[in-house]
Amino acid sequence: MFFASDNTGPVHPKIMQALADANTGYAMPYGADPIMEQVTTRIRDLFESPDAAVYLVSTGTAANSLILATLANPYDTIFCSPVAHIHEDECNAPEFFSGGAKLTLVGSDNAKIGPKQLKTAIEGEETRGVHGPQRGPVSITIVTERGTVYTLAEIQAITKIAKSYGLSTHLDGARFANAIVTLGCTPAEMTWKSGIDAVSFGCTKNGCMGVEAVIFFDPKHAWEFELRRKRGAHLPSKNRFLAAQMLAYLADDLWLENARAANAATARLTRGLKQTQNTSFMFEPEANIIFGGWSRAGHQRLQGAGAQYYLWDGALDGDDPTEVLNARLVCDWSASDENIDRFLALIKG
Amino acid sequence: MFFASDNTGPVHPKIMQALADANTGYAMPYGADPIMEQVTTRIRDLFESPDAAVYLVSTGTAANSLILATLANPYDTIFCSPVAHIHEDECNAPEFFSGGAKLTLVGSDNAKIGPKQLKTAIEGEETRGVHGPQRGPVSITIVTERGTVYTLAEIQAITKIAKSYGLSTHLDGARFANAIVTLGCTPAEMTWKSGIDAVSFGCTKNGCMGVEAVIFFDPKHAWEFELRRKRGAHLPSKNRFLAAQMLAYLADDLWLENARAANAATARLTRGLKQTQNTSFMFEPEANIIFGGWSRAGHQRLQGAGAQYYLWDGALDGDDPTEVLNARLVCDWSASDENIDRFLALIKG
């Protein structure tokens, strides 16, 4: 009953097999291996973007920070949600990689940036000449950090505003696949066809060992990115083992299969929680993350039985067994019906 | 016949097996996994340093840059060899991670810093108050970038000088194991017992997939390093797969076994080259790297037969078949006698 995060589950056996298969003799280092060439072709095909610049890095923070440093000047400000991973969970990595750019937090509902709020935020900058920061890229996260998913129309509304000010756009797709499953659209539709310039295409949370793709649809950014990646120490010598993961991940729709499993498990858990007395939801679960609340007694039973997840507020210890405490639950591709049902049974008591 | 580098050979089967074995269910992320706990204990034992702070990162540049950024202030200068990897091959990563520290190049023979040269270089700084950079850490590489190995006495001579000025010391051990095999000493003897404060303990070049340990013998640096690692985007969620590599690498002396194989292969190649007419050496090969020269005709035969290695100077094409061109050859753990002998036969023609 591990629902703490999707970043700690097992690696999918097909990915493991691909690593083993890639381990044959020598391969040119630093991305010059033949598997990487296949990855580039595969991602360009998948995203219907024949000129895209494609790179692999080993962490999502690296993907995000390196992209933003490439898109933003150090005297710019990056527009993002107050709960964006780049703001809350990267220990100032975007500020570091960009050489001191600022993040402007755009008020949001359900962790989504709203178009009006974005327009107001953008209008609020560059009103002071050289004195204030300049308008930089707009960054959104899909699936959001609160488990919600922008619709294509919502993405387009945001990128349209960004483009009207000449600003570039970044999609933090740490859970890209889960969002695709929710939206039922193509990768191209969720990205460049909706106005996105660069994507952190996350795989680690969805069955890989540690690999994220960076995709710039306009290859003009390629060389600068490569230099920033190297000086950020994110160019692995044995790149073939990142590439092998990615190739297997994209083969036979494994990436979608895993995301479908994670989303389905989350839906099962959500349905079960809805049927449970005292369960409320902070946000409507739209992919593989749930923010829900139930009684302290339920939490105590669960955690006593070894369930792992984060309490979002409140303390497990407390006098009132009926008090509702919110929790965050995340399902990855490996979540089993058995564990979910056991979890639900424990909540009910 | 792949002698281009030791960073692109195969991963040792025991490491692959360890990855497979680690892939069981869930594990706490970001270094809180139980395998990492074992790694910490194992490295502390191996280095006879019970309080050492131990971390894993996925590239050598990350290990070097993050250590140096922790040891150096942005207004310092780091003392290193003109051919140091941190100077020549990291695209300004030490400057980036440190926030703008400088590197002072210390004249050296055989890629080693000499004590007199170091003393002169140190004396040359901090002579201008706030106007010049301040004296920062001293960084040496063992095995050096030219294939030579500092003796323990040489290391001690350098660290003694550094300490006499209150400077900290870093060992770039991208080929740590190969050096240990050459010197026949313990890890403690090659590091803290010889005055080294922090080590980049490289494993990727010696049979791992992508993992390097960072070791601070004084744990006072621990928390700052952890923050710098995270904001450098070098804290992987699925850290257990770095840890599993490292644990297997250190188990049953696999790290030494691999390094012995690489050094022995290099010795075989060196002996063969010495027996070959026209073969000269730029540096005496002391571990697993050879800088040697032979005729253009020999190079043409080799490269025509598919041998891979870097020409260090000169052009393969040229009129004079007898002209001597230098090359760099590197053996990793997997180099076979068969390939070496075939290589030697081709040189001879």
Next chain:
Amino acid sequence: MFFASDNTGPVHPKIMQALADANTGYAMPYGADPIMEQVTTRIRDLFESPDAAVYLVSTGTAANSLILATLANPYDTIFCSPVAHIHEDECNAPEFFSGGAKLTLVGSDNAKIGPKQLKTAIEGEETRGVHGPQRGPVSITIVTERGTVYTLAEIQAITKIAKSYGLSTHLDGARFANAIVTLGCTPAEMTWKSGIDAVSFGCTKNGCMGVEAVIFFDPKHAWEFELRRKRGAHLPSKNRFLAAQMLAYLADDLWLENARAANAATARLTRGLKQTQNTSFMFEPEANIIFGGWSRAGHQRLQGAGAQYYLWDGALDGDDPTEVLNARLVCDWSASDENIDRFLALIKG
């Protein structure tokens, strides 16, 4: 009728005289001049802080950014008001000088940080281990960017909270003298006796040509600051001309005399505006800045007559002559009663 800012008025004649007087022969450069020695003594006396480290720089942004870079680690976040000069008007200088620290905006009334809001903001950080930024210094501005002045009790409430978390405190005193006049307290009372660790002591806006003092009450920060100042290119060779300004500024209470004149002019203007029909105030003017609104017709008469000030909202051109538009008015030491009365007469029409 120049009320656009107090950063563009004339230099006080006594300051000009001091510059002329300082121009005698040679003086040691970079702060080693004898006038600087007198300045240090004078500021230590004035602030009742015999060990304070005292430096001069030529801009307020330099004072703020260099202090904050000295107090904050690059992985920290600095707590400040959303309208703080360091956030809105320094083009990411604090982020730049600190090597990428973040600014956390603390909701505030009248541009003041409230203690409860600060406590909430501090509690909101360091909840994620290495993933989020670490808690850094708290920075407040007195006189605030909206013309209000913290009481001593308000300062103390803020610094008490900061200290309870072990955080250092910075006072942006771009209009330090105006605040002292408002509060009627001593410099020591407004700073270290109220828990402030470091001060940007502004003089440029109050009759100097271009000089701000940096004061650390704990001299442990001295050397690091000196190095950061030099590498920030803020160490002038002919420092004596900064020092001469400062010495004259502090002699015979010129600094207080100028601030009294500026505040008195502002009070006269405020009284006049209050007597004028249709004048509203966004904030209560407590020093030398007014945020007030009156009819478009009044603005049109004023600007037609050459009055200079910033419209805070709304457009001068518009159909409705009775619509109230807010403006920012600032008085410096040289504001004349005649100009104020003429200004008021024009508003009334």
Next chain:
Amino acid sequence: MFFASDNTGPVHPKIMQALADANTGYAMPYGADPIMEQVTTRIRDLFESPDAAVYLVSTGTAANSLILATLANPYDTIFCSPVAHIHEDECNAPEFFSGGAKLTLVGSDNAKIGPKQLKTAIEGEETRGVHGPQRGPVSITIVTERGTVYTLAEIQAITKIAKSYGLSTHLDGARFANAIVTLGCTPAEMTWKSGIDAVSFGCTKNGCMGVEAVIFFDPKHAWEFELRRKRGAHLPSKNRFLAAQMLAYLADDLWLENARAANAATARLTRGLKQTQNTSFMFEPEANIIFGGWSRAGHQRLQGAGAQYYLWDGALDGDDPTEVLNARLVCDWSASDENIDRFLALIKG
């Protein structure tokens, strides 16, 4: 007898008068003052460059570092002399402002970069793809830090090489006027007509209080520079007092008059030293700096009589009164024949 530096002499009376004259009422801040407009026109005329972007800053380190940060990417290396001010005397300011660029030291005679050495140095970079730093701007200093002056042909030889690699060029003209006097050429000839892209036009050492112009002959760099200047805290509110200095400096050829005086004084001193027994020269004095050696006894007499200058090597105290110790002597515009002759008399004993 103050020959320690030209950065600490008196401000020329005409500059002081200009400051007083500029102190009339209000002026728009941050460079929008009418005097700055005149300065821009005047400098464009003087440099025969009608589109040049012109800015003022208060220190030479600011001019150099901000220009280099504008011309260099953080992953570049800047080519300069080992004794360049930007390398030795700016406490890593170029590294800081550029976000971590490197400086490659180009072996030189007489503090001048030689064309062959430059070509070798440039060829030595960008040989490693993303692994090494990329080739960045070439920076030369005229008058050099050793008192020598590049001929126009020498400048052109350097810039021709830089241009052949597509590299931009910077001239650190801390002593620009002294070099012009030596060369007897126009500012345009010494800069853009000889292939220079950007100039630090120093004035502080030649009779100003504290002002240096930044000149980009191609205005494409203007806006980036303005943002970097602001976030570097080098945009003064009361810019008119920088502008007033500059305007007076350029009026009636005061800048040349002052430099002629300084160079003439240096020539007188050089002649006198040559006539003095035991005086040797480390470099041929070509502008206003002398590196010369004479007996310890001579130094002792001088320093006993209050002469101020830097000993370049050796210690004043010592057994041998005849030992030759080198010293650096610098004359500014105000050096008097009387002091020079007194100085010479003391050397002779």
